[in-house]
Amino acid sequence: xxxxxxxxxxxxxxxxxxxxxxxxxxxxxxxxxxxxxxxxxxxxxxxxxxxxxxxxxxxxxxxxxxxxxxxxxxxxxxxxxxxxxxxxxxxxxxxxxxxxxxxxxxxxxxxxxxxxxxxxxxxxxxxxxxxxxxxxxxxxxxxxxxxxxxxxxxxxxxxxxxxxxxxxxxxxxxxxxxxxxxxxxxxxxxxxxxxxxxxxxxxxxxxxxxxxxxxxxxxxxxxxxxxxxxxxxxxxxxxxxxxxxxxxxxxxxxxxxxxxxxxxxxxxxxxxxxxxxxxxxxxxxxxxxxxxxxxxxxxxxxxxxxxxxxxxxxxxxxxxxxxxxxxxxxxxxxxxxxxxxxxxxxxxxxxxxxxxxxxxxxxxxxxxxxxxxxxxxxx
Numbered sequence: 223x224x225x226x227x228x229x230x231x232x233x234x235x236x237x238x239x240x241x242x243x244x245x246x247x248x249x250x251x252x253x254x255x256x257x258x259x260x261x262x263x264x265x266x267x268x269x270x271x272x273x274x275x276x277x278x279x280x281x282x283x284x285x286x287x288x289x290x291x292x293x294x295x296x297x298x299x300x301x302x303x304x305x306x307x308x309x310x311x312x313x314x315x316x317x318x319x320x321x322x323x324x325x326x327x328x329x330x331x332x333x334x335x336x337x338x339x340x341x342x343x344x345x346x347x348x349x350x351x352x353x354x355x356x357x358x359x360x361x362x363x364x365x366x367x368x369x370x371x372x373x374x375x376x377x378x379x380x381x382x383x384x385x386x387x388x389x390x391x392x393x394x395x396x397x398x399x400x401x402x403x404x405x406x407x408x409x410x411x412x413x414x415x416x417x418x419x420x421x422x423x424x425x426x427x428x429x430x431x432x433x434x435x436x437x438x439x440x441x442x443x444x445x446x447x448x449x450x451x452x453x454x455x456x457x458x459x460x461x462x463x464x465x466x467x468x469x470x471x472x473x474x475x476x477x478x479x480x481x482x483x484x485x486x487x488x489x490x491x492x493x494x495x496x497x498x499x500x501x502x503x504x505x506x507x508x509x510x511x512x513x514x515x516x517x518x519x520x521x522x523x524x525x526x527x528x529x530x531x532x533x534x535x536x537x538x539x540x541x542x543x544x545x546x547x548x549x550x551x552x553x554x555x556x557x558x559x560x561x562x563x564x565x566x567x568x569x570x571x572x573x574x575x576x577x578x579x580x581x582x583x584x585x586x587x588x589x590x591x592x593x594x595x596x597x598x599x600x601x
């Protein structure tokens with residue numbers, strides 16, 4: 223009796239699923255190739271800084287770490303002019319304490335051998351959970367660093383979401399992609415390309431610093447957004463942030479690197495409110511505890527150097543004129559410490575004095591003008 227013919231088995235992967243996977247791959251590749259359009263400029267800031275740590279720091283004697291407050295107030299070219307020490311700024315927009323540690327570790331592993339480090343910790347970021355910057359982490363952390371932070375924070379969800387967003391661009395940039403689609407349907411352009419290119423060129427030209435324009439008309443008023451950030455509750459540092467500060471200081475100390483904890487100025491009205499709320503006293507006590515634990519830690523305090531409101535871009539960030547003045551002060555201090563370390567390791571910097579460079583320092587407005595004229599980005 224003849225046997226009925228055997229039915230051929232279908233494809234192991236259903237055609238519909240295969241087509242969906244191909245479409246998914248095509249979309250992800252497209253997004254990955256057009257990150258200037260789809261990735262927020264402040265996320266790009268973290269990606270760019272991660273690259274700087276690996277490729278730009280070897281050969282530098284001074285490295286700067288922290289938030290946008292140091293990124294926008296310490297100009298490496300001025301530091302070098304005043305101290306003779308080549309510098310690079312690795313400050314981050316909304317920089318987090320764990321990020322400073324990972325950037326230092328990455329720079330040292332790349333061959334950097336700094337003799338001095340400038341570090342700044344924003345009081346607000348220290349009082350908040352690093353997960354407040356969850357959208358930023360995928361553009362900075364590699365897998366090993368993601369595991370480190372996830373394990374330290376005892377948060378498997380953070381690890382999984384960060385690794386996924388790092389490897390699947392549409393997950394990381396979903397919010398902005400949605401905005402771009404809605405804007406496109408309305409006939410508007412929502413690309414971040416111009417903003418990102420401006421940031422990239424300005425930071426490349428200024429060795430990692432992001433120099434804000436001067437004379438922007440800031441009057442010194444403290445906006446409502448500062449109320450919750452600075453005065454919602456008595457200041458304190460989270461245990462997770464403190465653990466990464468310790469690891470940062472221990473890593474630098476193990477390499478015999480001189481550490482400078484920089485306190486950039488706040489606008490006068492904001493500084494006054496901070497002092498009235500006792501937050502300055504709480505933060506000062508916190509910093510002095512680290513000084514006691516690390517003899518190679520020197521504080522450079524510019525909070526009482528009389529920086530007028532007119533040299534600020536906003537209440538917590540200096541403009542071009544303020545940044546030049548503070549950079550000159552810090553550069554002078556680095557030069558003097560090379561000869562003789564100060565007896566008092568809490569150094570109150572001099573009163574504000576305008577500083578005019580003999581060389582060009584390109585601010586954001588100048589960068590925008592360059593890009594508009596040339597229509598391209600050049601290193």
